[in-house]
Amino acid sequence: MNLYEHESTVVIRPEILSLPAYKQGRPAPADAFKLSSNENPFPTPAWVTEAIVEANVGRYPESTSRVLRDALAREWGCDTDEVIVGAGSVSILYQLIQAVAGPGDNVIFAWRAFEAYPWISTVAGADCIRIPNTPDHRHDLESMIAAVTPRTRAILLCTPNNPTGTGITSDEFHDLMSRVPETVLVILDEAYAEFSHDPDVVCGKNVKGQYSNLVILRTFSKAFGLAGLRIGYGIGPWNIFQAATSTAIPMVVTEQAQHAALAVLAHKDEAMALVKEICDRRDAVWTRLIDQGWTTPKPHGNFVWLPTAEDTDNAAEILEEGGIIARVFPGDGIRVTIAEPESVEPFLAATARIIAADMRH
Numbered sequence: 001m002n003l004y005e006h007e008s009t010v011v012i013r014p015e016i017l018s019l020p021a022y023k024q025g026r027p028a029p030a031d032a033f034k035l036s037s038n039e040n041p042f043p044t045p046a047w048v049t050e051a052i053v054e055a056n057v058g059r060y061p062e063s064t065s066r067v068l069r070d071a072l073a074r075e076w077g078c079d080t081d082e083v084i085v086g087a088g089s090v091s092i093l094y095q096l097i098q099a100v101a102g103p104g105d106n107v108i109f110a111w112r113a114f115e116a117y118p119w120i121s122t123v124a125g126a127d128c129i130r131i132p133n134t135p136d137h138r139h140d141l142e143s144m145i146a147a148v149t150p151r152t153r154a155i156l157l158c159t160p161n162n163p164t165g166t167g168i169t170s171d172e173f174h175d176l177m178s179r180v181p182e183t184v185l186v187i188l189d190e191a192y193a194e195f196s197h198d199p200d201v202v203c204g205k206n207v208k209g210q211y212s213n214l215v216i217l218r219t220f221s222k223a224f225g226l227a228g229l230r231i232g233y234g235i236g237p238w239n240i241f242q243a244a245t246s247t248a249i250p251m252v253v254t255e256q257a258q259h260a261a262l263a264v265l266a267h268k269d270e271a272m273a274l275v276k277e278i279c280d281r282r283d284a285v286w287t288r289l290i291d292q293g294w295t296t297p298k299p300h301g302n303f304v305w306l307p308t309a310e311d312t313d314n315a316a317e318i319l320e321e322g323g324i325i326a327r328v329f330p331g332d333g334i335r336v337t338i339a340e341p342e343s344v345e346p347f348l349a350a351t352a353r354i355i356a357a358d359m360r361h
């Protein structure tokens, strides 16, 4: 029963009203696999659960995540002030865009890329400049550079790209950085970097400190299985992070999340062994998709992209009938997370049926 009889007449910003409601990856029925949110399929390791229970929830968290930033600074070979920690890397994205862009400014990103980019830019009051991906599902970096105007405040690069799985090469990245004004913030969103082993694909660790307008974003959500705790981090110039801290919701990173992230860093080798398991499974799945006749781009994250275009809704139905809940982008394609080993055969059986039904692939 509704508490209010009528809609509220409170005036809401028109650009916020124009945003479509955010759709979280659908929960899966008990007999289906939830492959819609690029989550880590492994049970929470003991080192994480032990770290979480040590945190005192009766106290506010340490607001600067100092100990974690010290540890990340050691790992990245930088100063603690050159590390920012947020409640997921998405919250750092919000903070950074709020800090640099407002009404009259614009933010450039590839489309499709991470679904949150238009939300984040619009909430800041900035215009979104979406640059369509190339036919092979990669960022069209030439067009992104050409789109820069004096109104541009930020460029978002997603590599590996969610949802298409493609990577930006080091050469492409350095070329872009050399041609974009130093006053424009470039964010290298590497939420899936730990799954990328292609030496040609740019890696934040190799380019850190080289550009005064570059921020590299990483997360503990994907490779390290802390999605539910909400914790991510950025590496970049201290003065950009000072501004981004001013736009943050205070004390939003919980003590449990900070402890868990430290535990992950202390058990990096074990965590990376699980990442390797996913990468091996992903490569095997991709090979079989290609054998089936799919034109799926080589995946660099923990997911594969099915370019089903106008057949997307019908293809998603076939996947769902086969017990696979994926992320569906109507008219465009389907993103499927590589997760439990038991999900592989039902997934590949469904993709074979999609091909047999003569849909776009």
Ligand SMILES: Cc1ncc(COP(=O)(O)O)c(C=O)c1O
Pocket: 038, 087, 088, 089, 090, 091, 114, 158, 161, 162, 189, 191, 192, 218, 219, 220, 221, 227, 230, 231, 232
């Ligand atoms: C490309 C990309 N960036 C950032 C994020 C945000 O991750 P989190 O806020 O969990 O760190 C995601 C999550 O799906 C993503 O796909």
